[in-house]
Amino acid sequence: MMNESILKARQRGSEYYLKYGTCSQCVIAAVMEILDIDLSELLKSAHFLAGGGCLMGDGTCGALAAGELVLGSFLGRTREEFELGKFKERLLPGKQIVERFQQKYGGVSCNWFRKRFTGKEFNMWQDAHADLYKKKMKENCAEITGTVSEWVVEILSELG
Numbered sequence: 001m002m003n004e005s006i007l008k009a010r011q012r013g014s015e016y017y018l019k020y021g022t023c024s025q026c027v028i029a030a031v032m033e034i035l036d037i038d039l040s041e042l043l044k045s046a047h048f049l050a051g052g053g054c055l056m057g058d059g060t061c062g063a064l065a066a067g068e069l070v071l072g073s074f075l076g077r078t079r080e081e082f083e084l085g086k087f088k089e090r091l092l093p094g095k096q097i098v099e100r101f102q103q104k105y106g107g108v109s110c111n112w113f114r115k116r117f118t119g120k121e122f123n124m125w126q127d128a129h130a131d132l133y134k135k136k137m138k139e140n141c142a143e144i145t146g147t148v149s150e151w152v153v154e155i156l157s158e159l160g
Helices: 002-020 023-035 040-049 062-075 079-084 088-105 110-118 127-159
Strands: none
Touching (some): 062 088
């Protein structure tokens, strides 16, 4: 049954991206639905991760960043734990997802993907660029969003 949930997470993440855009929010929405958990505040905050950080492109892919945030919401250090250490071992699932991402896709920044899939960068704040980006990148970004959704559900399932 969990394998079915993992595959549904991939499908749902991709579907949400194709329908709504904003990869970061789509990863979180897929995880919320598949695991039946409320991450509403995280989903709202993730809006600013889209397009490499507020559509600027130079930051981490929004889907990957959202995956890290979801894992962190379960495993991250709390404010009360600041004085107790860095809890580096808790970062291992996040490290795992970043390494898998790099291995599969070869890079992590949104601009890196724009260049890889289209041969150039885009200024997502210019409508003409945004329209061209959507035409050339939408399917690729949907696939990435679905993959990260799948990996997050898989990792959380393994953690129990």
